Amino acid sequence: MTYFLRRLLYAVPIALGVTIICFSLIYLGPVEPLDAVAPDDASPEELARLKVEYGFDKPLPVQYLIWLGRAAGGDFGVSLFTRRPVIEELLPAISNTMMLAMSATGLAFSIAFALGILAAYNNGRILDRLFTGVAVVGVSIPNYWLSIVLIMIFAVELNMLPAMGMGPTGSRDWAWDVAHLRHMILPAIAISAIPVGIITRTTRACILEMLSQEFVSALHAKGISRARVLVHVVRNAAPTVLAATGIQFGHLLGGSILVETVFSWTGTGYLLNEAIFKRDLPILQATIAVLALFFVAINLVVDLVQTWLDPRIRRT
Amino acid sequence: MSSSFAVATSAISTGDRLVEVNDLTVRFVSKDTTIHAVNGVSFTLAAGEVLGILGESGSGKTVTLRALMRLLPEGRTQIGGTVRVAGHDVLGLSPGALSRVRGSTIAMIFQEPMTALDPVYTVGYQIAETVVRHENVSWAEARRRTLDLFEKVQIPSAQRRLDAYPHELSGGLRQRAMIALALSCRPSVLLADEPTTALDATVQIQILLLLRSLQKELGMGVVFVTHDVGVAGEIADKLAIMYAGRFIETGPVTPIMRAPRHPYTEGLLASTVHGAMRGQRLKAIQGSPPNLEILPAACSFAPRCPRVADICLAGVPPEVPTGPDRMARCVRITQN
Structure with a gap:
């Protein structure tokens, strides 16, 4: 329990760092933020008004804190292109990407875990060379x-x-249902190729390491079945x-920006791609921040x- | 050679033959090289008897022990000779039959319980798992028996320790749990691979005493491998001194300890601290053990032997009887 709390506390500075980087992105890019929000023929007075409206006149740390405060409440501003709140664009996209990523991860894990175990045992x-070859190809193909x-x-x-x-x-x-799932098959296969390769290689290496351990000899010495020994090895x-x-x-x-774009899968990758071409800074900022926070959260869950x-x- | 092995079998045996090993050879074969780890070992063991195999690292003692339950990597190991344990032809058993014998008829205690126990299961689970496998009982019954075993091997607060993970126990308690695991299905043969080497000296003697009393109580035949002369003298009824994959001297423990006949055994005893030796300088054996990639055609100990003569290089020394139930593989003994 104390480990849980400590691990949770570690995640806080990481998450804050992530948001700082995401916020800074708009100033690191080639586009002056004011140019992005202002119409091309804006008068100097209009530009000055917009500068105040968007808070660009304030010092950067203040701008960050204002942005962070609003973002914490789910307010990421308004899309420059559709004029709709960013959150309304973002939520359905996240849900779409989430579905695709979960299906692809499930697919990749089932295939790769089996391939990795078979490769290690051979x-x-x-068989080992064949599956290792599959893994290398999977990782290498764009x-x-x-x-x-x-x-x-x-x-x-x-x-x-x-x-x-x-x-x-x-x-x-x-x-x-079947009608919708048929649309998911190809993109799911496309994005699972790299995970299949990486998880296969990790599984193979890890199982091989376990098989060389003394406790596996000791398990055989107990006379339990090969299947039960495998359960012990897999659990380790x-x-x-x-x-x-x-x-x-x-x-x-x-x-999966490019894959979502190729398949017109309207997830976060598709949204990002659109936002990049339309220079829709609030959408970019929000999408990247939310995705990065997801990454932090996933790492936390994996650790736990x-x-x-x-x-x-638990002891360390 | 077969006649000389017959000598060995009769020389070392007493009573019933619970374990019967004949001309055991083990080679590890890889693309580049072959290691001749065990080169013709024969012995018998009766119920209630403890055989101590004494030798330095690389002498083949652990490999010999593992061959008794065929616990060697299958693909690259060639095993020759015969091994009979409680009526089973161990080297000829099918994998399924072998796994039924392992853990029930013949069990093993490993050197390092920290690495020999699965780190992610509780020790209680690991023992109960073995009981369920061999004794055809429920998990609840297996757990109850595990508790009895923990009390038998004198683990304090046994009930609580059942749910401990290996890393949560001290070295001594871990080895006691390992012993409980080995004894869980009342084996008739117990193999012990340096079970006290990884322990503190004070814990060592406790574990030895425990093993000795359990062995007497259960009437097991025990093969005990060690490099420690003192430990061997403490636990064994009869000794086999191993060098370069062969037994070079065998016999009852006391006569060998008092009057070793093989120069290697002499050297081994002289290089160990024992009583009334203050002020004397310990004698180390010169040189190092031979390279086992080449099967020696002469006495393997000749290059390090203080009494080496031309005759030692003429061939592998035969077994020379040196007393009741004793033999040594040294051609110089007859000449002395």
Whole structure:
């Protein structure tokens, strides 16, 4: 319990640091923030008025605190493009990305965990080399390129699966049914390629390390079945594999900009891409901040689950 | 060679043959090299008897012990000879049959309980798991038996310790838990791989006394591997001194300790501290153990032996009877 609280406290400065970086982003970019919000033909008087309205006249730390205070209450300002509150654009996008990332992580973990265990148990043999090869290919392929290849094969040539969108024509809300899930298959496969590679390699390395430990010999000496020995080995490898999976989930939440764009999956990546082209600074700021905070939260959850799985961590 | 092994078998055996090992060889084969770890070991063990295998690291004593339950990495190990334990042909058993014998008929205590126990399960669970596997009882019953075992190996606050993880116990308690695990299914043969080496001296003697009393009580045959002459003298009924994968001297413990016949045994005893030695300088054995990548064609100890002669290099020394139930592999003994 004390470990839980301490770990929670560690997350606070990290989260604050993240928000500072996100806030500073608008001043690090090539666009003067005032130019982004003002119309092209704005008069000097109008510019001065806008400068005060957006708070650009105040010192930077004050601007940050004002922004942070509003953001904490869910107010990230108004989109420069749609004039709607940023939060209204952001929430559905987060939910869409979350669904896709969770499905892809689940898919990647199931495949990679099995491949990794099989590779480790066949260390050095054909199966191991094959799966290690799959892992290297998975990590190396750019996922937007994979997306296009998948579309060409399964949507264009075979006409089996839809190429874009989040549901059949006319459907406005997501539903967990076959018609909608068909739209998720290709993007989920495309973004799970890298996690499959990384989790396979982590699992393989971790299981191999466990198999060389004395306690595995001791388990065999007890005469328990091979399946039960595997349960022990997996339970020991689980914290490390889970940590790798959690980090991959974080990457998927924030890192599928191109894939979401290719498939017109209206998640945070799609939103970011749009915002970048339209120079919609409030949207950019808010999306990046929220995604980064998710990443911090995922790390926190992974750490706490690890503690639960490995009694030795509780002491340190 | 087979006639000389017959000598060994008869020389060292007393009573029933609970364990019967004949011309055991173990090689570790890899692409680049072959290690000849055990090169023709034969012995028998009766119920209620303790055999101490004494040797320095790399002499093959642990490998011999593990071969008794075929606990060696399968792909790269070649085992020859025969091993019979309580009527089972250990080297010929199917994997399923082998796993039924392991833990129930023949059990092992490991050197380092910290690494030999699974770190993420409680010690109570790990013992109960073995009981459930071999005795066909419920988990509740297995847990009750585990509690009895903890009391038998004198773990204080046994009930509470059942739910402790290995890292939460002291070294001595961990080894007691390991012993409880090994004894959980009342094995007839217990293999102990330097079970006291990792412990403090005071804890060492407690564990030895505990093992000795449990062995007497349960009538087990015990094979006890150690590099510590004092420990071997404390626990063993008969001794086998191992060098370069062979037993080079065997016999009852007291006569060997009093009057070792093989030069290596002499050197081993002379290099150990024992009573009434103040002021004397300990004698170390010169040189280091041989490289086991080449199977020696002569006496392996010859390069380090103070009494080496040309005849020692003529071939592997046969077993020379040196007294009742005793033998030594040294050609110079007959000449002295």
